[in-house]
Amino acid sequence: MATFELRQVAKSFPDGEAEIRVLKGIDLTLAEGQLTALVGSSGSGKSTLLTIAAGLQEASGGEILLDGEDMTKMPPEKLRSIRATRFGFVFQSSHLVPFLTAEDQLALMLDVSGSRLDAAGRAKQVAEALGLVGMEHRRKAYPASLSGGEKQRIAIARAIIHRPRILFADEPTASLDSERSHEILGLLRKLTQAFGMSTLMVTHDGEMLPYADRVVEMRDGRIEGHTWRTANGIGT
Incomplete structure (x- = not known):
């Protein structure tokens, strides 16, 4: 069942008296429980x-439709609320707050998303999210003591702790070695399926594509084609 849809999305930038067209009428639908690369x-x-x-x-x-409502017509405060409560983000850099422990990074995200859990409920949800990414044993660690792969695992836990509908990942393995990259993409795929999220990931690494349910190829601001991977043989 589709949850998120882009219809004829365009983007242009002024260039003197001319105009640079970066996106030229993009149509794209994301489905629940699927990772699109x-x-x-x-x-x-x-x-x-x-x-x-x-x-x-x-x-x-x-148009950018979330449950049939066009995000391009939303007032800024509503759009900010959607980003905080219904979207999750993982970037090339983990962007962890240097003076917060792993568990405090996640607790902060609960605050941002407007969680109404009591102290016991928050602690349980933080522990569960860290456990999902295999980092509960590092809950008291600060970013400076974490490896690159550990930082990305914490960043993923932070991105999914509020159970977002849509997860956006921009080159999430670009700063990692091959082994850590496979670990992170396997984790993203597993969480996408487990939570029924719609995950949209940008990647330049061809080795990571087998983890995607669908690969969307872009060229010159247009979608060139789609490749579906319904049986990619990658374990979850």
């Missing part, structure tokens, strides 16, 4: 598409 050469528009879909950048045209 966006691929393409530098300048193809994939990162721009992700940031516009996530409400981090305005589109120049088209």
